Amino acid sequence: MTQAMYEEGLAYAESNFLDENAPHLHVDKRLIREKFNMDGKKVLDFGCGMGGMSLWYATNFKCEVHGIDIDRHHIKIANDLKAKHDTKNVTFEVRNVLDQPLEGKYDFIVLNDVAEHIQLPILKAIFSALSKNLAPGGGIYVSYPPWRSPYASHVQHVVGIPWCQFMPEGVLLNRIEKNNRPIVGEEESDLLQAYKGLNHLTHDKLIGTLNGSGLRPVYRKSHSFFNKFGPLKNTSLRIFPFDFLITKEFLLLKKTE
Ligand SMILES: C[S@@+](CC[C@H](N)C(=O)[O-])C[C@H]1O[C@@H](n2cnc3c(N)ncnc32)[C@H](O)[C@@H]1O
Numbered sequence: 001m002t003q004a005m006y007e008e009g010l011a012y013a014e015s016n017f018l019d020e021n022a023p024h025l026h027v028d029k030r031l032i033r034e035k036f037n038m039d040g041k042k043v044l045d046f047g048c049g050m051g052g053m054s055l056w057y058a059t060n061f062k063c064e065v066h067g068i069d070i071d072r073h074h075i076k077i078a079n080d081l082k083a084k085h086d087t088k089n090v091t092f093e094v095r096n097v098l099d100q101p102l103e104g105k106y107d108f109i110v111l112n113d114v115a116e117h118i119q120l121p122i123l124k125a126i127f128s129a130l131s132k133n134l135a136p137g138g139g140i141y142v143s144y145p146p147w148r149s150p151y152a153s154h155v156q157h158v159v160g161i162p163w164c165q166f167m168p169e170g171v172l173l174n175r176i177e178k179n180n181r182p183i184v185g186e187e188e189s190d191l192l193q194a195y196k197g198l199n200h201l202t203h204d205k206l207i208g209t210l211n212g213s214g215l216r217p218v219y220r221k222s223h224s225f226f227n228k229f230g231p232l233k234n235t236s237l238r239i240f241p242f243d244f245l246i247t248k249e250f251l252l253l254k255k256t257e
Contacts, residue, residue, distance in 0.1 A: 002182075005073075005182060005183075005184050010077050012052070013049070013052040013077055013078065013081050014081060016052025017055040017056050022052075025053065027223050027227075027248055028112060028143050028248070029056065031143075031223075032057075033060075035252075037061070038061035041061070041063045041107035042066070042106045043063050043066070043108045044065075044066050044067075044068070044108070044109040044110070044130075044133065045067040045112070046110065047069055047112075047113075047114030047117070047118075048067030048069050048074075048075075049078070049113075049114075050074045050077040051075075051078025051081050051082060051090070051092055052081070054090050055090060057110070058090040063108075065090040065091070066104070066106070067090060067092045067093075068092070068094075069094065070095070070096050070187060071094070071185050071186050071188075072094050073184050073185055074186075075094045077184065079092050097126060101132075102129075102133045104133060105135040107135045108141065109134065111140070111143070111144075112143050113144060113145070114142075115206060116144045116154075117194075117198065119197075120199050120208070120209055124208075124212075127209055127210055127213040127215055128214070131213050131214045131215050139218070139253060140252070141250070142252075143249065143250045143251075144206075145247060145249075146202055146203065146249050147198075147200040147201055149244070149245075149246055149248075150163055150244070150247065151247055152165035153200070154194075154198075158175075158179050159172065160179075161175075163244070176191060179191065180192045203220075203222075203249060206251065214256055215254065215256065217252065217253055219250075219251065220236065220249070220251050222236040222237070222238050222243075222246045222249055222250075223246065223248040224246045224247060225247070226242070
């Protein structure tokens, strides 16, 4: 990773950590504060990336955070950010749970902006593996931008056109190639690779990956523009065509009894 990439990654992760209004995270932060109290909990930040959210959990709650990711570049930045902010209650490691299963039990396992980046058969295997690491009463919290959203699971940020996922594939690829640039990751090191890694995640596909995992959804919130208007703050508008306006899905999974 070049020094410029490293600095860009560190600045991005630091803003995700410190900025309550970070563009794609403010809804996540608000919902977590409202719905979950992580005090006294053991938290696994699965796919923690460069650690911005792990540090946010660690400093906003009295919890122990373990961040894992398959990308060495991301974990290097996460560890440097932890050192910079002298945060004791978080550890980071490079780990693929399918090769190296986790031994500990966690009260709260978070996949924040991760599930849409993992091919579905692998995601299914990961959910089965993680269900074995849940402490009694624990839950897995998944948040992701669904494929049909205006953000197209992040592709809109590259192309600059909302709902660009519905353009002909050739035209879309052409636009991504035109705007392509290196990114921090070792596993996915440019925007085109990151696009190709997306699994076009929808709620039904995610539920499909839970088959046989011993997990079931117990809570779902679909966030859309409508939630900006006071009386509709807590509404999840999922009927056609409003489902195309959902920008983020939040799910809590628990073990089936
Ligand atoms: C978009 S980033 C999100 C990072 C972080 N959760 C956040 O909210 O800032 C997705 C992360 O998932 C990681 N990832 C992808 N597949 C993974 C896997 N099989 N195991 C662990 N991490 C994975 C990627 O390396 C990347 O860091």
